[in-house]
Amino acid sequence: MKFLSSTIRSIERVEQALGIFLVLAIVAMVGVQVVSRYFFNQPMAWVEELSTYCFIWTVFVGASIALKQDRHIAITALELCLSDAQKRWLKVLIWISVLAFLLIMIPHGYKVMQVEARSNSVSLPVDIPRMWFYSLPLTLACISMLITSIAGVYQSLVNAFNGMTPVLINSKPDNLI
């Protein structure tokens, strides 16, 4: 368990560094594109495409971090009517559902990667298979989330059996309209 949680922490650090870099890269790229279009009359079509791909990576990397920090939005009404013990078992159920979703996604993600490896991006100056922008980031994020959810299932089961302190599920109001 100790090994698992330290692995998760290291993955999170890498993901966070990558994600922050991507966000800043998007701003820089779109900013440069505005300048080159309006001041030098030279639109750069590939910048639009590349920055969109960065955005796709950002979202999946961010989703993976959000699962580690338990920040994905859920409607937390049911737990108001549950006892502490029931809450702990509900948490087990939630983690198992997330795990099930990821277990279905990953093999299918692998299949899609093989298909997308054969088609290329549209306007980038170099030929890069589409897989690099769609199925690869999604599948990688799913694998990272799978590791997180294995730890989640394990930890929530331990809590449920030992009757440890009730965990508030998604206690932060993280709505982001």
Place this chain on the structure above:
Amino acid sequence: MTMLLLFGLFAVLVVLQIPIAFAMGLSSLAVIGFTQPVPLTIVVQRIGSGLDSFVLLAIPLFVLSGHLLNRGGIADRIFEFAAAMVGHIRGGLAHVNVVASMIFAGMSGVAQADAAGLGVVEVNAMKKEGFDAAFAAAVSASSAIIGPIIPPSVIMVVYAVMVQASVADLFLAGFLPGILMGLTLMVMIYWLVSTGRTPAPKPVPFSARRLGTTFVRALPALMAPVLLTAGLLMGVATPTELGAVTAIYAAILGVAYKELDYKGLIEAARETLMTCGIMAFIIACAVPFGWVVATSQAPMKLAAFMMEFSDSKWVILAVINIGLLLIGCFMETTAILLIATPTLFPLIVALGVDPVHFGIILVVNLLIGTLTPPFGVILFIMMDIAKISLGQMVRAVIPFYIPLFLTLMVVTYWEGFVLLIPRLFGKV
């Protein structure tokens, strides 16, 4: 049938507190796996490529602008300027609160960021002056939802991408409803204070000199909404490009005011990353969900059923509004938007409602949903800032539902009002 299964499964998963994005993914996987003759790989393909749109890039850009502006000491300057402008009206800082939120709405596109950033400045200032904490929180909460109505607006970007409307037109259509909402809120504040229903300290007399000095101090910050509005009205840049310009301008402003350093920039980028990972991930997972909804033909059947029930545009819009408000009490905003849009859109087209007009109705309606208990996110944020209970918060916010519903009615039934600016400057 497919549709019932999909919605039923999704509802069960959401009630079980499974995060919305995963609940959407799981229910579409299950429904496609059991009822559709297509391989499950379609879910992966749709989620993976669902975000491939340059228009959606406006989301991280405007979210980053919001985070930068909320930390750059800009909120304070705008609040001071608003105080010099309307602080002398009966109700004092409560009016200032609304006006500051309206100015801030012109650069920030996320109500949550406004509530947590400018909201702190507003609530603290009002409490210090001697206003009731619950009243201060209620005013700040209701004015925070103007943020995504006056452009820029992240939620409008999401809607525009779904129905392939022009983001610029939606942005332009947001100006008048946002201003109307601000003004009606101020009327309500004036009434509450002048009838003695809410204790309010004596307002400070108006001073032209104070207005001048605060204006000069706030001028660089005020340039951000001016630039953005000018860009939209003249149509010289796409909303995404304007997002990048706003973000870069906000960063420069923060550095110039000596309130933003390297650490702050990284922190703002990190928060933006999390917003993308939470909100845009729901958008991605909603793509296969929406695909199932569209292929099930159910929206067409719903449209036919509703048209049989009544062929009056106004009756059906009223039914839609009431339904969405009820769902808004229990469900998260982005999720309602992502599910309601593909479900209702065929009906809207059949009724002959302009997609831009419907977008504004939807946005105003869903934002009111963030202020309705038991699941009202802005209420929770404000309770936390003002240190009051949910009961106190809800009691204080009730009078403000009147101006908010009034705005919703005007927006729903007066198409010419909503579409005035886009017709003058846009492509509608």
